[in-house]
Amino acid sequence: SAVISQKPSRDICQRGTSLTIQCQVDSQVTMMFWYRQQPGQSLTLIATANQGSEATYESGFVIDKFPISRPNLTFSTLTVSNMSPEDSSIYLCSVERGGGGTEAFFGQGTRLTVV
């Protein structure tokens, strides 16, 4: 398993501002994943963050809106830029481990409300 610490756990932000979410893992991992979970819905992958290279973004997500840093093998940040109420969501970081199948472990999430 993996222990993932994510902060902040929640925030209320003004539209037009930016919020940076931090994710710390208790061991070194090659890839870290950032997901968005809109109210009452499942998880949508935003991007995959690799150490030492630019993040890979999924369709519908762009670097200007969701810049990601991955300075080392245990840490990553996701910034939600120029926020609007539509960005209100839960943001989750995740790592995957082999373990007989690909298994995902998640931080506790950041509940973002944009007003």
Added chain:
Amino acid sequence: TQLLEQSPQFLSIQEGENLTVYCNSSSVFSSLQWYRQEPGEGPVLLVTVVTGGEVKKLKRLTFQFGDARKDSSLHITAAQTGDTGLYLCAGAKNNDMRFGAGTRLTVKP
């Protein structure tokens, strides 16, 4: 279009009842996972199934992977209020993991 279809989307039952939730796809997966997510928390892994036809039991929870590795079911016996949560299935394929839309279970006392 969701790669993994979960049903039902919502389920509300009384404590003590049994239930089954389903996860279906047209794709073959190398493995499939079930997660439970409680409010204010990230999803927590319950089980991984890898072999077609595999059945795993975790106390009152029984997980089954379809023979063709395209679908799975989760059966809960004698549900308890603590089982309330969002149940997500996720399929792994070519180092890519995708999540179903989830089944939101409410167990009433």
